[in-house]
Structures are given as C-alpha cells and as structure tokens.
Amino acid sequence: MHRKRFRGASIWLGGVASVAAASLTVLLAAEGSAVTVGGADTKVAAAGADAKVVAAAGATTPFTTVEAEAGTLGGGARVRSIKPGDPPPTVATLETEASGYALVELKGTGDSVTLPNNSGKTANTLVVRASIPDAPNGGGITASLNLYVNGAFRQAITLSSQQAWNYRGATTNPDDPHAGGAAYRFYNEFPVRITGAPVPAGSNVTLRKDSANTAAVYDVDSVDLENVGAARTQPAGSLSVVGYGADPAFGKDSTVAIRNTVNAAKQQGKSVWIPPGKYLTNSLVSKPLDFTGVTVEGAGMWYSTLYRKVPLPAVSWRSQTLVGSGTTLRDLQIDSNAVWRDVGGPGGADYGINASGAGGWSVDRIWTRHTDANWLSGSNGVIRNSRTSDGYGDGFNINNSNTKNPDKLGDNITVQNNFARGTGDDSYATYSDAGASGTNGQVVGAKILNNTAIAPWWANGLRVAGGKNVEVRNNLVNSVSSNSALDIGVFGDTGHPLESATISGNVLIGGGGWNSVRHGVRISSPPSSSLYPDAYTNVTLTDNVMRGALRAGLYVDRTRVNVTLTNNTIDGPAKQGIWVASGVTGTGKFTGNKIQNLLPGQVATQNDSSATFTITG
Numbered sequence: 152m153h154r155k156r157f158r159g160a161s162i163w164l165g166g167v168a169s170v171a172a173a174s175l176t177v178l179l180a181a182e183g184s185a186v187t188v189g190g191a192d193t194k195v196a197a198a199g200a201d202a203k204v205v206a207a208a209g210a211t212t213p214f215t216t217v218e219a220e221a222g223t224l225g226g227g228a229r230v231r232s233i234k235p236g237d238p239p240p241t242v243a244t245l246e247t248e249a250s251g252y253a254l255v256e257l258k259g260t261g262d263s264v265t266l267p268n269n270s271g272k273t274a275n276t277l278v279v280r281a282s283i284p285d286a287p288n289g290g291g292i293t294a295s296l297n298l299y300v301n302g303a304f305r306q307a308i309t310l311s312s313q314q315a316w317n318y319r320g321a322t323t324n325p326d327d328p329h330a331g332g333a334a335y336r337f338y339n340e341f342p343v344r345i346t347g348a349p350v351p352a353g354s355n356v357t358l359r360k361d362s363a364n365t366a367a368v369y370d371v372d373s374v375d376l377e378n379v380g381a382a383r384t385q386p387a388g389s390l391s392v393v394g395y396g397a398d399p400a401f402g403k404d405s406t407v408a409i410r411n412t413v414n415a416a417k418q419q420g421k422s423v424w425i426p427p428g429k430y431l432t433n434s435l436v437s438k439p440l441d442f443t444g445v446t447v448e449g450a451g452m453w454y455s456t457l458y459r460k461v462p463l464p465a466v467s468w469r470s471q472t473l474v475g476s477g478t479t480l481r482d483l484q485i486d487s488n489a490v491w492r493d494v495g496g497p498g499g500a501d502y503g504i505n506a507s508g509a510g511g512w513s514v515d516r517i518w519t520r521h522t523d524a525n526w527l528s529g530s531n532g533v534i535r536n537s538r539t540s541d542g543y544g545d546g547f548n549i550n551n552s553n554t555k556n557p558d559k560l561g562d563n564i565t566v567q568n569n570f571a572r573g574t575g576d577d578s579y580a581t582y583s584d585a586g587a588s589g590t591n592g593q594v595v596g597a598k599i600l601n602n603t604a605i606a607p608w609w610a611n612g613l614r615v616a617g618g619k620n621v622e623v624r625n626n627l628v629n630s631v632s633s634n635s636a637l638d639i640g641v642f643g644d645t646g647h648p649l650e651s652a653t654i655s656g657n658v659l660i661g662g663g664g665w666n667s668v669r670h671g672v673r674i675s676s677p678p679s680s681s682l683y684p685d686a687y688t689n690v691t692l693t694d695n696v697m698r699g700a701l702r703a704g705l706y707v708d709r710t711r712v713n714v715t716l717t718n719n720t721i722d723g724p725a726k727q728g729i730w731v732a733s734g735v736t737g738t739g740k741f742t743g744n745k746i747q748n749l750l751p752g753q754v755a756t757q758n759d760s761s762a763t764f765t766i767t768g
Contacts, residue, residue, distance in 0.1 A: 201720050204696050208658040209603040209627030210568045214278070214377035215270035219255040225263035225359070229256050231370075235699050235725035236750050240632075240665040243319075243335035243608065245282060247632040247664060249372045250572070250606045254282075257296075257369040263359035266374055273349035274376035276453065279308060279358070280572070282337040283366040285316035289326045294366035298343070299357040306346040307363070314521055314541065315339045317491050325491035325498065335632070336608050338372055338573055340520070340540045342453070349378065372606075382427050382450040383482055389424035389448065390416050399428020401458070406432045406440065409457075413445055422446035425483060427454040432470065433462070439501070443475025443508065449483035452518040452538070459487035459522075464497030471502040476510030476529070476558070486520040492543035492575055494523050500543040502526045506534075507552060507559045524576065527566070528552040528559040535567040539574065546571030546604065549597040550582040561594040569602045577638075578604030579626065583617030583647035589682050593647045594618040604628045609666075611635050612659070615690070616642035621652035629660045633669070636662030636697070640675035640688050640709070648677055648686035655693045663701030663725065671700025671724060675709040687737060691715040700724040704746070707739070707764070708732035715740040723748040728755040735760040742768040 220230045232253035233246045240247050245254055255264045268274055277298075286292050291313030298305045317325040318332025325332065350356060356376075360369055385391060393399060395415065396408035409423075409430070416423045423442075427450045432440065440457070449455030459470040470487065474480055491498035503519030504526070506512050511531035518537065519525060523544035527534065528551055539546045547566045552559035561583065571578040579602055583594035597618055604612040604626065612628030613636065615621055628636040636659035641648055662671040676688040688711065697704050697719065704724035707714065712735060721728045721744070728746035731739070746755040758766060 200694065200718065201696055204656050204694055205658055207656060208625050210570045210601055212570050212603070214375040216373050216375050217266045217269070218251050218253070218373050219264050219266065219371040220251060220253040222255065222264040222266040224255065225265065226261035227259045228262040228264055230254070231256055233701070235701055235723055239663060239701050239725065242333055242665050243632055245337050245370050248335070248337050248606055248608045250280070250630050252630050252661060255371045257358070257360040257371065258367070260360060260362050263357050264371055265355050265357040268350050268352055268354050268356065268376050270352060270376050272352050272378050274378055275345050275349040276377045276379050277343040277345060277356070278375035278377070279310070279341045279343060280338055280372040280374070281310055281341065282315060282339070282370040282372070283310050283312050284368060285312050285328060289316070289328045291315060292366065294364060296364050296369055297359050297361045299359060300350050301354050302357070308341060308343050310341055310366070310369070311339065314488070314490055336575065337370070340573065350376070379451070379453045382454040383448070385424045385426065386422060386448060389422040390419070391424045391426055392430070393426055397430055399426055399430060401429040401431050403431065404433045405430040409440060413442060413447070416445050422448060425449040425455045429456045429458055431460055432457050433460045439469050439471045439473060441473040441475070442478050442480055443473060444477040446479040447483070448481055451482050452484045452516060455482065456484040456486055459501070461488055461499035463488070463490065463499050465499045466497070467495060468499065469495050469501055471505045474504050474506040474512050474514060476508030476512065478508070478512040480504070480513070480517060481515040482517070484518040484520065485522060487522055489521050489543060492523060494544070498543070503539065506532050508532070509558050509560070524548045526550065526552070527564050528561045529564070530560050530562045533565045533567070535569065538570045540571070541573045543575040545576040545580050546574040546578040548577070548580045548582055549594065549599070551584060551591050551594050553584045553586065553591065555586065555591045560592055561597070563596040565598040565600065566602060567598070567600040571603065572605040574604070574607040576607070576610040577614035578607045578612050578628070580614035581616060581618045581621055582642055584642070585645050585647045585682055587645055589645070593650065595620055597621045599623045599626060601625045606630045606632065608632050611638040612662070613637045613657070615639045615649060615652050615654070617647035617649050618652065619650040621649070623652065623654045623657065625656040627658045631662045631664055633664040633666035634662070635669050635671060635673045636660065636700070637672045639673065639690050641677045641681065644678065644681045646677065646681070648683050649688045649690060652690045653693070654690060654695060657695045659695060659697045661699050661701065663703070668702065670703040670706035670730070671697050672705045674705070674707045674712050674714055676711040678709065685711070687711040687713050689713045691717070692719055693717040695719045696722065698722040703727045703730040705729045706732065707735055710734065710736060712737040712764070716742070716744050718743040720745045720747070724753070725750060727753055727757045729757070731758040731760050731764050733759040736763040739764060739766040740768050741766055
C-alpha cells in the first residue's frame with residue numbers, strides 16, 4: 152500500500168523575529184518541499200544537508216496531519232501559541248501540550264476553523280485532536296462539535312474530556328480538580344468515520360461551534376485525514392475468536408473466548424483471527440490476554456478493537472496484552488477506559504502490550520489508545536508501522552524489564568516507523584536498569600528508527616537512558632510540553648550508564664518545558680548517588696536538526712560526559728545554542744556544526760566548565 156510520509160510538523164522557520172505564529176506550521180510533501188496550507192505559503196529555512204535530514208525524518212504514515220493554526224478562521228476564532236523568546240513555561244498549558252505549540256480556540260457560536268484536504272486523495276476518516284473543559288468536580292464532560300465539508304453540514308462529532316484533565320500532585324486522586332494539583336493532559340484524539348461520501352482531495356473540512364455544541368470552549372490542535380481501505384479478510388488456517396464465543400458487538404465479555412481461541416490455535420498449529428468488531432475484555436480472570444507463541448491478526452486498526460472496560464476504581468487489575476517468544480501480532484486496536492496513570496491501580500491503566508521472550512516477537516500495524524507504555528523486552532523483537540495516542544506512560548519503551556531474566560534482556564529490539572502523539576511519558580525510550588544489586592544485564596543493540604513523536608504531555612520526545620550500541624536515527628520530534636525533545640544519559644540511581652549511542656539524522660523541534668528548567672536536548676550522566684557514580688555518558692550526535700527550543704538548544708550537565716557533535720544544526724533556540732553547565736568533566740569533539748538564528752544577546756556556545764570539559768574541533 153502506498154503511504155504518504157507524515158510531515159505535519161511545526162518547523163522553526165528562518166529568523167525568529169520575522170516569524171508570525173500562524174506561519175510556524177508547514178505541511179511538507181514526501182520529497183520535503185513546502186506546500187500551501189490554509190492559504191499560507193510557507194517556506195522551510197533548511198537547505199542542502201538540513202533539507203535532506205528534514206525530508207527523511209519521521210514515520211511514513213497512511214494519513215496526513217493538518218495543524219489547526221494553519222487553517223482559515225471564522226467568526227471570533229483565534230490562534231493561541233507560544234514561541235522561542237516568550238517567557239519559558241512554568242506550568243502545563245493548552246499551548247505547551249499542542250503540536251507546534253499552537254491551537255485554535257472556538258469559544259463563541261459561529262467560531263470555526265477550515266482545513267484543506269491536501270493529502271492528494273480522498274479521506275473517509277478523520278482523527279480530531281482537541282480539548283474541551285473538565286467537569287466542575289472532575290470526571291470530564293461530553294459535547295458535540297459540528298463538521299462541515301465544503302461548507303455543507305455533514306455530521307456532529309462527539310468529543311469528551313472524561314479521559315483528559317489530570318491534576319499533578321493532587322492529594323486525593325489525579326482526577327480531582329479540588330485537591331491542590333496542577334492541571335495537565337488536556338487533549339484527546341477522536342477517530343471519526345465520515346458520514347456520507349468521502350472528502351475529495353482539494354476539498355475543505357470545517358469544524359464549527361454551533362448553538363447545539365454546548366462546551367464552553369473547543370480547543371482544536373490538529374486533524375488527520377486518511378483514506379482507510381476495506382477490512383482485511385480471515386486468513387487461511389486461522390481460528391476465529393467469534394467461533395469460540397467472542398462477541399464483536401460489545402455486548403458481553405470476550406476475554407475467556409479469546410483465550411480459548413489462542414489455546415486451540417496453539418494445539419492445532421493455526422493462527423488466531425479477530426474479525427471486525429469491538430470486543431469487551433472485562434473479565435476478572437487471574438491473568439491478562441497472553442498471545443505468546445501464536446499469530447494473532449485483526450481486520451485492521453480501524454476495524455478490530457480489544458477494549459478494556461476496567462471496573463473503576465480498579466483493584467489489582469491487570470489488563471495488559473502479553474506478547475512473547477514466537478508471537479506475531481498485527482492489524483488491531485487496543486483501547487481502554489483508563490482515567491489516569493497507575494499501572495494495575497485504581498486509575499485503570501496498564502501496558503498496551505508487554506513484550507518479552509528470548510525467541511523473538513513481531514508486532515505490526517497496531518494502535519494503542521489510553522494505555523500505559525508499550526513495554527518492550529526480550530530479544531530480537533520488532534514493532535513497526537504502529538500508533539499510540541493519549542497514553543498514560545511511554546509510547547514505546549525498550550528495556551530489560553528491571554530484572555535479571557533471559558526472557559527479558561532487552562537485546563536487539565527495533566522500534567521502526569511508528570507514530571506517537573500525546574504520550575504520558577517519553578514517546579520513545581531505551582531504559583537499561585541494573586537493579587538494586589547491579590546484576591541486571593545492560594540493554595544492547597536497541598534501535599529507534601524513523602519514528603514520529605508529537606506533543607508528549609509528560610517527559611521527553613526521545614529518551615536514551617543507558618545501554619550499549621544504541622541507535623537513534625531519522626526520527627521526528629515535534630513539541631514537548633514538560634521536558635526535552637531528546638534526553639540522553641541514565642535513569643535513576645540503578646540505571647546502567649550509556650556506554651555507546653549514535654544519534655543521527657533526527658529532527659528535534661521544541662523542548663525546554665515547564666518541568667523545572669529544561670532545554671531542547673539534554674546530555675547527562677549518572678549522579679553521585681548512582682551505582683555507577685564515576686561512569687561517563689558516551690554519545691555521538693551527527694546530522695541532527697534541533698529547532699525552536701524554548702531554552703538552550705543543547706544542554707550538557709551533571710558530571711561526566713564525552714560527546715561527539717558532527718554536522719548538526721541548532722536553529723533559533725530561545726537561549727544559548729550550546730550550554731555546558733558548571734561541574735562537567737569530559738570532552739566535546741565539535742566539527743561542522745551550525746548554530747543560527749540566535750535571539751539578540753544570546754551566544755552560540757557557553758562553556759561554564761572550560762577547565763574540565765574540553766571542546767575541540
């Protein structure tokens with residue numbers, strides 16, 4: 152199937168002073184050329200090698216994203232945004248959690264935003280990313296928003312804030328707005344099957360607040376347009392879960408029926424087929440669904456859904472989907488009713504998939520929504536062409552499962568061509584944990600390749616926390632609310648040091664969020680309290696583009712770092728291009744890097760550890 156490369160990223164364009172908020176968004180074609188979006192002709196300020204990096208970075212997806220701020224506004228609609236040089240954020244806001252750090256606010260009756268279908272093909276589905284207010288006492292509300300196609304009413308879209316608006320630090324629970332917590336996690340994504348004829352290429356879609364749309368305000372971030380093909384058909388040699396009693400109409404629990412199908416497929420040497428439908432997995436059985444050693448296929452992520460309707464507040468509930476040695480899992484959506492992060496706890500969240508096994512595993516074309524991390528250990532596992540959204544934890548986390556176990560080594564795991572938006576922790580991460588006794592093995596050979604990370608509401612876009620021979624190549628990060636676009640180093644006192652990593656060809660936009668003092672890219676090493684207090688972080692960064700950081704473009708801190716920087720571009724940060732903090736020991740080999748479009752009074756490189764951190768080249 153032909154797939155158009157996703158390029159709906161907000162790119163920092165040219166000189167900071169000359170860029171208006173409405174021109175921050177460009178939609179790039181597969182070749183990386185600028186196109187007209189919403190009537191605004193925008194041009195990428197990248198040339199030569201930078202343009203090639205921008206064109207190659209990120210996932211190839213079957214949908215095209217159009218940012219709301221690039222649209223045509225109607226009524227009293229307005230764009231809200233932040234940009235480098237504005238006061239750095241100190242709390243989460245609708246702007247910090249929006250892709251491109253910008254959104255369109257629809258507040259009055261008649262307010263609207265009109266967006267073009269510039270995907271080059273018809274669209275029969277949308278994904279609307281938007282926020283509506285919380286209920287006065289928490290728990291969310293539901294409200295509609297009207298959709299028009301080429302000016303004609305098409306349908307009302309149902310939006311909800313029931314799985315949004317958590318409150319960090321609340322003394323009762325994270326869903327309570329009156330317990331002293333700070334609000335965050337504002338947005339949700341709403342998949343929409345368009346009623347009637349598909350939207351032709353070149354047509355316009357309009358989201359408008361009419362009198363029947365009762366939320367006080369609608370904050371629209373972006374819209375995905377996709378032409379979803381027909382449902383896949385049952386493969387030969389497969390057993391259907393419906394034949395074993397599963398209910399595709401969501402009327403009764405299907406957990407036991409699915410498990411029985413898996414067991415029968417193993418005994419008969421067959422695969423498992425999940426036909427189109429929405430399957431309730433709500434049984435209080437002793438363990439979650441386990442697909443170890445079997446192929447499980449659905450009709451497509453828009454057709455076959457396993458839905459975890461956890462009894463809330465949950466008590467010791469585990470609803471994760473287990474993937475093990477010999478598993479192939481594909482063409483499926485996994486969703487849940489979880490309302491806050493607390494794996495196995497009262498909020499109802501659990502891992503999307505939990506993969507392990509020394510014998511390898513494969514996951515392809517799945518979509519996890521409202522789950523915790525896709526937790527990836529074992530050896531020789533691959534997850535590709537998948538999506539995760541509205542998460543409560545990491546999007547995709549390569550790890551050794553915090554244990555010493557031959558089935559959970561975390562070696563040679565590949566995460567490739569995936570799309571993550573609105574994750575509740577690092578969008579993509581490696582995490583090598585030694586354990587309290589230091590006996591867990593180092594994660595080796597992790598690969599994070601050609602992925603897209605959009606607007607994580609907590610933590611980082613990319614995180615490299617320990618490991619050996621780590622590769623992070625050709626990824627796109629766009630807009631990070633709380634932390635950094637990329638964080639390199641170690642996690643916690645028991646984290647293994649980063650022995651070696653190559654970070655190359657990535658486009659890293661934004662970062663420098665509200666969680667303490669953060670920057671675009673951060674490099675650090677184990678703290679003095681670590682099991683490895685004298686260890687160095689060793690990393691090579693080549694041919695990366697770092698744009699529009701809300702503080703310094705690249706920040707080096709905390710004790711011991713050896714870094715090689717070659718042919719990178721740091722463009723338009725709010726503060727220094729490169730800042731080496733005081734107290735750092737190590738070396739920096741800097742060759743062929745560009746630092747450009749600095750704000751007045753800012754310096755390209757500030758080395759506050761010149762006596763102990765030597766920069767050459």
